Amino acid sequence: MRWWQTGVIYEVFLRSFADASGDGVGDVQGVIQRLPYLEWLGVDVIWLSPLYPSPMRDSGYDVTDLCDVHPALGTLADMDQLLKEAHGRGLRVVLDLVINHTSAEHPWFQRSRSSREDPYRNWYIWRDPAPDGGAPNNWQSVTGGSAWSFDEHTGQYYLHSFLPFQPDLNWREPQVREAVHDVVRFWLDRGVDGFRIDMVDFLVKDADFRDEPPNLDYDPSPDKPWYSSWYQNQHIYSSNHPDCHGAIKELRALIDSYGDRVAIGELDFHTPLADQLTYFGDDDELHLPFNFGLVPLPFTAEALRSYIDEYDTKIGQHWPNYTLGNHDLPRIASRFGEHGARLAALLLLTLRGTPTLYYGDELGMTNVTVPPEQIQDPWEDRQPGSGRDPARSPMPWDGGHHAGFSTVEPWLPLGPNRQHHVAAQAQDPASPLTLYRRLLTLRRSSRALVGGEYRSIAAPDGCFAYLRETPDESMLVALNLTDRETELSLNPRPPARVLLSTRTDLPERGPISGTSLHLAAWEGVVVHVGTPARPEPWPDLAAPATPREPAT
Template sequence: MTSQISKTHIAKDPDWWRGAVIYQIYPRSYQDSNGDGIGDLLGIVRRIPHVASLGVDAIWISPFFTSPMRDFGYDVSDYCDVDPMFGSLADFDAVIETAHSFGIKVLIDLVLSHTSDQHPWFKESRASKDNDKANWYVWADAKPDGTPPNNWLSIFGGSSWQWDTTRCQYYLHNFLTEQPDLNFHEPQVQQALLDVSQFWLDRGVDGFRLDTINFYTHDAELRDNPALAEEDRNPITAPAVNPYTWQDHLYDKTRPENLIFLAKLRSLMNGYNAAAVGEIGDDQRGLEILGEYTRGDEHIHMSYAFELLSGKMPTAAYVEEVMNKVDEVAGDGWACWAFSNHDVPRHISRWNLGDSAARCFTTLMMCLRGSVCLYQGEELGLPEADLRFEDLQDPYGIRFWPAFKGRDGCRTPMVWDEANHHAGFSDAFTTWLPVSGEHLKLSVASSEANPGSLLHHYRKAIAFRHAHSSLRTGAMDRVTVIGNTIAFTRKSGDETVFCAFNLSDDPCAIDPPAGKWHAVGGELNSAHAGPDGKVHLGPWQPCILLKQ
């Protein structure tokens, strides 16, 4: 079924995604509706009112497709059905209808670069070298000594080639061995994936989050990646203990043919006024790729890189570097900023933020040019959960423990009400990951009852962004640094907003811009004018001025 609500909803504004605030839901951990200890689609339906109360424009739902769950849904065995763990297609229709009734768009997470090794396509492909799908995956002969075809490495560790005893060939897997890579050089593969996209667009989705968007196409010649000198390694997309960071990944991803497929996908989405946000993982050229992939109106609408998802503390100097690099290489494109998601430690812990710093960075995000992705629980200020090894589920963390603890610490269940069993997440005896005891005091119920909570700050910051067209879609001049303070101006039509943020524990004073200005933002704006004519900012305080 395709609901009429969905059809009329997406037809309103084809540019709705520009400046949008998108809330990511990791369905396993959001709300369990049937008491099995695992979140599901009807759980999302139940909690849509909370999402709507934040004032966000859209939700992004991580994979819920049929899957063996070796990588928790990012290993798809059926692109066009719901895994029974999460419910049914009818339950997904209920998500669409409920979200749309609250004015919220729905993006789903499409994993197009690879499938599960249990997908019927792969089972047929591995059966022989001459069947109809023999070329649907990346197969290659061994070197004469039996070793893999080249030096490419998996982001989950070890060679990205796995020997198959049926075909007596290697197949490519950029992630787990159970996640074989599709061969985008095969036109039938591209068409099959476009058909998958259309299936969900016809069902009423408003767009997609595209997993590992720059991994789609590989070098057809299978050339070795060059090594990186130790001083040139930049471990953003993988931990430093993973030798994946030792290569310059020129040939196993980010190939020019990617843009050809993205143009086809964009053309399909245009017919539905749908939009997509891509995930770009590259330690050396992430922002350049973002610019290339989102420039103009032929490729993807928006993408996020890992510069603000990394472990590097965003000092004033670093924020200036990142934003001005975006202006240089992606000024004609569109970024989507995120501090946290399901793949990285929560930013409260990653950057060791106190309450004032967390509020400052939230306000900063809402003032940046681009769109925004928030991750469930971020609005509560949840820190990274500290799990025991025996509680881990993530194969990535199990592989590299204890130097890298994996992704489970950011995936623990949402805390709704500390007075309820498992904080209101589930009625089950046990949950798929334990509820963090440290999170209980930050539950939605506790945060709602506290007028000074971070939850209420998020609502005010999102509302402030929506109230000013310059912050949603306006131009942004170059970021400048004054001590530990960054400053920039946003402009749209007749509206000009000046923004400054003190990203340090020390108070500071800055000269206000020339002209007549007045403070806006209410409680978000904690700066004050001093008798010296300067604007004085306390530790982690913003200054937001509207030009008169």
């Protein structure tokens, strides 16, 4: 198996992870200082949010130079040091590659908008106004409103699938593709292990710029503020265009030419499963098209089982992956509550495939209230209630001033429960951090959890249970997603042993007598069933991990 199949990806939102320079903003040196923690935690792959030079109007997703590091975040020498030290600890590093658009301040766009005759004009997407003088077509921006902005100087509209200061590159222009390929070579030559490609399903648009048909199921209800106007149309011309696949194949071929690297791609959260699976290609496109299928689901046994069974079946020979949180989503603990967040951790780290975790979720971090004067996210201005700042608060490392994140006031406010920091949770056998660490240790030690087959099994109402099996090892995972106790038949499969429970407030359990498993309300467990032939002793993870301070 490849490292990106066996490993666990951990997203570091760079500005909020650790500040080494003392300016209130996280940076590359901060990540270097916290590498011992990531190694101690047990993750394998660090995904860094954009670190490039940028006006930082959208947390770095508005790039002005893809071959450098923002001065507030570090230097190229810092990145070289991070790669060297991370690799020395067995950690891989993946960069966030923003190539659907640039900042409007990028030199390419400044040249492009300077004149219709400039050689860079076709590097971006320009169109004449409609006959009435309005936008060229009905395409919508993901952030709300038209995807077109008028440029007075040249008398044409430019396309921006996201914010107006993020003009889309024209991927039908060969010079654009080659320029991006040069960027990819630049970072691969420096030793990065691959890329998470931002909004990869937006790269190529319809060449005829046809109007998109209306979405007859459009629901502008206030509980869906991010997508209220975006989803008024079916996006068959401005995203998920068939021609995206050719561009991705070129990128994959280039990445593969460097050996054991990975290509991960972000897709729209609501991409239908059938369309999502096409981004594997014939194993010549993305290694991992990010699977957000669990995100919009109700957190119920029935919904989870139905989706996971379908996904695992339809993915065929390709490798699955799952995530429940990232920098664009409300925090898991705010969505599901304390017990639900523990069950989500168990689910993510025991399903077949590559899991992706978001920094701080291992602490049970919740959304943070951001006062209006401290709001950073421009999405909040365009669609009130859609801002993503609450899920991007700084990581609390200790009980000191500014929670050990910085020596000055951080760029976003810290959470209210500052006592739930890394240093305290590392010493607490019942903490979310201890649970995550035990889960990661268990996953790493189990052939079944890393590479075994997945098969859901019959379970009581409100309970989701599945087996992870190799020829010599069998693990049962059971999640009770109800507020009542329940019993799960082992069918009969003694001897069995509970290795881990999400309910650390309950008495410890070990060997199971009888043929049924008792589950408390909102409890998830991992059970070793059968007697696998293992050359080494099975780790005793039924007992709490010995508390110790993570190396820092």
